[in-house]
Amino acid sequence: xxxxxxxxxxxxxxxxxxxxxxxxRTTTSPVEGLLLHIGRPTPEGFDVIxxxxxxxQYEYYNRELVEPLVMRLSPHQPPPTxxxxxxxxxxxxxxxxxxxxxx
Numbered sequence: 680x681x682x683x684x685x686x687x688x689x690x691x692x693x694x695x696x697x698x699x700x701x702x703x704r705t706t707t708s709p710v711e712g713l714l715l716h717i718g719r720p721t722p723e724g725f726d727v728i729x730x731x732x733x734x735x736q737y738e739y740y741n742r743e744l745v746e747p748l749v750m751r752l753s754p755h756q757p758p759p760t761x762x763x764x765x766x767x768x769x770x771x772x773x774x775x776x777x778x779x780x781x782x
Contacts, residue, residue: 692720713731
């Protein structure tokens, strides 16, 4: 079942930029199950909006790639006072006619 999530992250958007650049550098093939990824700045930090083939694929990717990268990029940072918050949503009418990579 298609899975949609918005992750609200209360960390400066520059951290997203570093994470995104590192994931683009180290991920040499398409991420299995990822249909859509958008990052956007917010007044509190940044949001990540994603659509996946399944929640299990999303959880696997985060556990195996994103979380270790967060730890690697911020080893001396104190834990955030507020943790990211996930907002799941039902996906309706997803159309990606010319899917490709946009930096």
